[in-house]
Amino acid sequence: MQFRRVPTPLALLVGLLLGLLIGRALPSGILAPSWSNGPIFVSRLSARKQFTLPSTDQRHRVLELLSTLSPHHTTECTRNSQPLYVQQARERYKSLVGYEPPAQSSWLSSLGLGGFGDSQHVHSAPAKEHKYFFAINLYNSFDIIPDLFATLFRVSAILGYHNVYVSIYENGSTDQTKALLRIFDALTRSVGLRVTIRTSTRTRGAFNHRIEYLAEVRNQAFNPLHELRDSHNEYFDTIIFMNDILPCVDDLLELIWQSRRNNAGITCAADYMYHEEIGSPVFYDNWVARDINGTALENAPFEAIFHDAYSSDRFQMHLPIQVQSCWNGVAVLDPAPFYTPPYVSFRMAKLTEEECSASECSLICNDYWEAGYGRILMVPRVKLAYDKKVFDIVHPSRRNLTAIRGYVRLGGLPDNPRTDPQDRSWFGPHDRLFTPEESEEIEFVPGPSHVWCWGWDGAGDIDGPDVDPIWELMPNRSQSAEAVTVKHQRKMDGL
Numbered sequence: 001m002q003f004r005r006v007p008t009p010l011a012l013l014v015g016l017l018l019g020l021l022i023g024r025a026l027p028s029g030i031l032a033p034s035w036s037n038g039p040i041f042v043s044r045l046s047a048r049k050q051f052t053l054p055s056t057d058q059r060h061r062v063l064e065l066l067s068t069l070s071p072h073h074t075t076e077c078t079r080n081s082q083p084l085y086v087q088q089a090r091e092r093y094k095s096l097v098g099y100e101p102p103a104q105s106s107w108l109s110s111l112g113l114g115g116f117g118d119s120q121h122v123h124s125a126p127a128k129e130h131k132y133f134f135a136i137n138l139y140n141s142f143d144i145i146p147d148l149f150a151t152l153f154r155v156s157a158i159l160g161y162h163n164v165y166v167s168i169y170e171n172g173s174t175d176q177t178k179a180l181l182r183i184f185d186a187l188t189r190s191v192g193l194r195v196t197i198r199t200s201t202r203t204r205g206a207f208n209h210r211i212e213y214l215a216e217v218r219n220q221a222f223n224p225l226h227e228l229r230d231s232h233n234e235y236f237d238t239i240i241f242m243n244d245i246l247p248c249v250d251d252l253l254e255l256i257w258q259s260r261r262n263n264a265g266i267t268c269a270a271d272y273m274y275h276e277e278i279g280s281p282v283f284y285d286n287w288v289a290r291d292i293n294g295t296a297l298e299n300a301p302f303e304a305i306f307h308d309a310y311s312s313d314r315f316q317m318h319l320p321i322q323v324q325s326c327w328n329g330v331a332v333l334d335p336a337p338f339y340t341p342p343y344v345s346f347r348m349a350k351l352t353e354e355e356c357s358a359s360e361c362s363l364i365c366n367d368y369w370e371a372g373y374g375r376i377l378m379v380p381r382v383k384l385a386y387d388k389k390v391f392d393i394v395h396p397s398r399r400n401l402t403a404i405r406g407y408v409r410l411g412g413l414p415d416n417p418r419t420d421p422q423d424r425s426w427f428g429p430h431d432r433l434f435t436p437e438e439s440e441e442i443e444f445v446p447g448p449s450h451v452w453c454w455g456w457d458g459a460g461d462i463d464g465p466d467v468d469p470i471w472e473l474m475p476n477r478s479q480s481a482e483a484v485t486v487k488h489q490r491k492m493d494g495l
Ligand SMILES: *[C@@H]1O[C@H](CO)[C@@H](O)[C@H](O)[C@H]1NC(C)=O
Pocket: 137, 139, 171, 172, 173, 202, 203, 204, 205, 214, 217
């Protein structure tokens, strides 16, 4: 296996940000030369505000180590991106950068924290920062852990390490997942990223209902969210929930960007699986995904996924779409309904109230609607794959058309990124340029009266839903305009 270490444009962007923003805002040389044995956190209690930060170089070494450990596709996904895309991404995600601009060298003093000489080992976050909570469930995930952490490191470098908290809950893995997690726990702390890794030996056998178990596993990943609120009065502004899927750095940034831009309750990607009979990737998570009419999305090629005509049009143009429910591997959540009544959590259906036995992810979407956070969004630009085969089909590498003999002579345009026909094919290169429509705010409409539900009541040994599907009536509140009004402002400055 060959590992390449050529920095990707986004890695370069990260490096640039690290160098420019952190490097200049923080005193350098604050750690003992031997970084591997110095205590990073001054103390547990003050860990939130005061900790010794590793230098940019030390962070870079950890990231490099991680990158050599990850043979997966995410190390490739932003490599060789076309320059115009890199420029667009830089502009677009600048508003997510979790550091004050370097020009204000006095920003510490403006917060009443002046007088910090180079010898001080304290970094204090500026006010009004946006805090991100990553909740991750893993199970027998040995192979993806290095890649997952490399991605988390890169994303955190942009959002601000001090703004990120990672909570991992691992349940009963039988491979070496637990051991590997312990190594990454240590590495992560060494760069000043806060992380909680909990592992469980509990298995499904203790539960009667499949969904009850799955909901419990997801809620466990949320425990630190509640603990930090109770113990440190720390609140987060955005939650990113991931399973064992590997998004690219810019995939995560785009989901976060869309979620905040639209003040969305839940924002998801689109995930794909290979369909042997059709011979192409098809949309995968149709057990959860419902269009805004309440109709299920299809395990079908892209042109046949949505029944709702307007949604299908937007999907084909890679524009964000309002949906009733979705999850699709990665979901970005507004934490407000977790912090305030009615205090949503993952749950199984209320069988005694004859609620349909939907997925815990569908039920949480329904609960968001009912809590008034029904702004649920799917972002087709972000295409997730569970293996490299599908990843390569949905993200073919971009070819230089000018270099292809005769392309221009045959009437093709010269090397103009804005008219590149590769971006017109639906499964196109990962560095597809952004269109202005992708930045427009969505106009959310009230929810559907009925939602298609295919229940799954068995204990978990069966292959799929085992209850006859029904159109389930939704509560009145979900159908009112009030269900989609903004209740928690999470927009970036300047948008
Ligand atoms: C752990 O949880 C996953 C779902 O997140 C499930 O598929 C798996 O079977 C669980 N492991 C055990 C040992 O029950």
